Amino acid sequence: AQSVAQPEDQVNVAEGNPLTVKCTYSVSGNPYLFWYVQYPNRGLQFLLKYITGDNLVKGSYGFEAEFNKSQTSFHLKKPSALVSDSALYFCAVRYTISSNTGKLIFGQGTTLQVKP
Amino acid sequence: DGGITQSPKYLFRKEGQNVTLSCEQNLNHDAMYWYRQDPGQGLRLIYYSQIVNDFQKGDIAEGYSVSREKKESFPLTVTSAQKNPTAFYLCASSIKAGPNQPQHFGDGTRLSIL
Numbered sequence: 001a002q003s004v005a006q007p008e009d010q011v012n013v014a015e016g017n018p019l020t021v022k023c024t025y026s027v028s029g030n031p032y033l034f035w036y037v038q039y040p041n042r043g044l045q046f047l048l049k050y051i052t053g054d055n056l057v058k059g060s061y062g063f064e065a066e067f068n069k070s071q072t073s074f075h076l077k078k079p080s081a082l083v084s085d086s087a088l089y090f091c092a093v094r095y096t097i098s099s100n101t102g103k104l105i106f107g108q109g110t111t112l113q114v115k116p
Numbered sequence: 117d118g119g120i121t122q123s124p125k126y127l128f129r130k131e132g133q134n135v136t137l138s139c140e141q142n143l144n145h146d147a148m149y150w151y152r153q154d155p156g157q158g159l160r161l162i163y164y165s166q167i168v169n170d171f172q173k174g175d176i177a178e179g180y181s182v183s184r185e186k187k188e189s190f191p192l193t194v195t196s197a198q199k200n201p202t203a204f205y206l207c208a209s210s211i212k213a214g215p216n217q218p219q220h221f222g223d224g225t226r227l228s229i230l
Contacts, residue, residue: 009156034218043120043206043221044159051216090158103174104219106158 002027002095006107013081013114021076021110023091032094033074034104035065037087044090050074061085081114088112119143120222122207127227129194129201137192137225139207146212148190149219152176153204162205165190166212194227202229 003026013019025031032051036044048059055067065076074091091107120141129135141148147166151159161174165184179198184190190209194201204226208219 032216036221041224041226043122043223044208044219046218046220049216049218103161103164104159106160108156108158 002093002105004091004093004105004107006089006091006110008110009108010111010113013112015083015114015116016080019078019081019085019112019114021089021091021112023074023076023107025072025074025091025093027093027095029095031072031074033065033067034092034094035059035063035074035076036090036092038090038109039087047076081112083114083116086112086114120207120209120220122205122222122225124225125223127225128230129227130230132196134193134195135227137194137205137207137227139190139192139222141188141190141207141209141220141222143209143211143220144187145209145220146187147210147217148184149208149210150174150180150182150190150192151206151208153206153224159206162192201227203227 005024034049035047038044047063048057050057050067058064063078088109090109092104123138149164150162153159160176162180163182165171168187171182171184181193204224206224207222210217210219
């Protein structure tokens, strides 16, 4: 069965320190992986995706993610956290229904709290 | 600006009442989606549509209905058969329904029961 796990409900980090938000996945076939961010009472904003190629993917707002096939992980990272990065982060995996249709499966979300 | 507009932002439903949530996009996207968000559960897919006049059930379609008569519009009706409708509802769209395409989201409608 296709699934995504975000093992931490909340991650706390001091401003200026590096941050990591963890994600592991289970999917048959090639994984298509996404990270989204959600601010309170707003929709989700796309951050980055891994489809194929380099294992380190760079995205919006200085975020990057590392795809690790052997560990089936896709952790989100940022070298230096900002207070404004505080939000709810979702990892998602796309699995194929047919040749041109896929569905996104979301993790349960991780709240990132960056303290000044 | 191009984007997805959901209305209303807040909606209240009485017992036994059907309510319709609006979703409009001006991105010229073919595919549209409805998700339900509950605290601690992430997003769950209700319905999706790959093209006008076509839609498919997602993982939690019971108690919901949709239509896709126009490319830019994908309204969701929460029927009285949905016994636990209180949630945050998110509409999304993508250029196509294929695996490479990120989805773009509206700002959601929060539905509560009176």
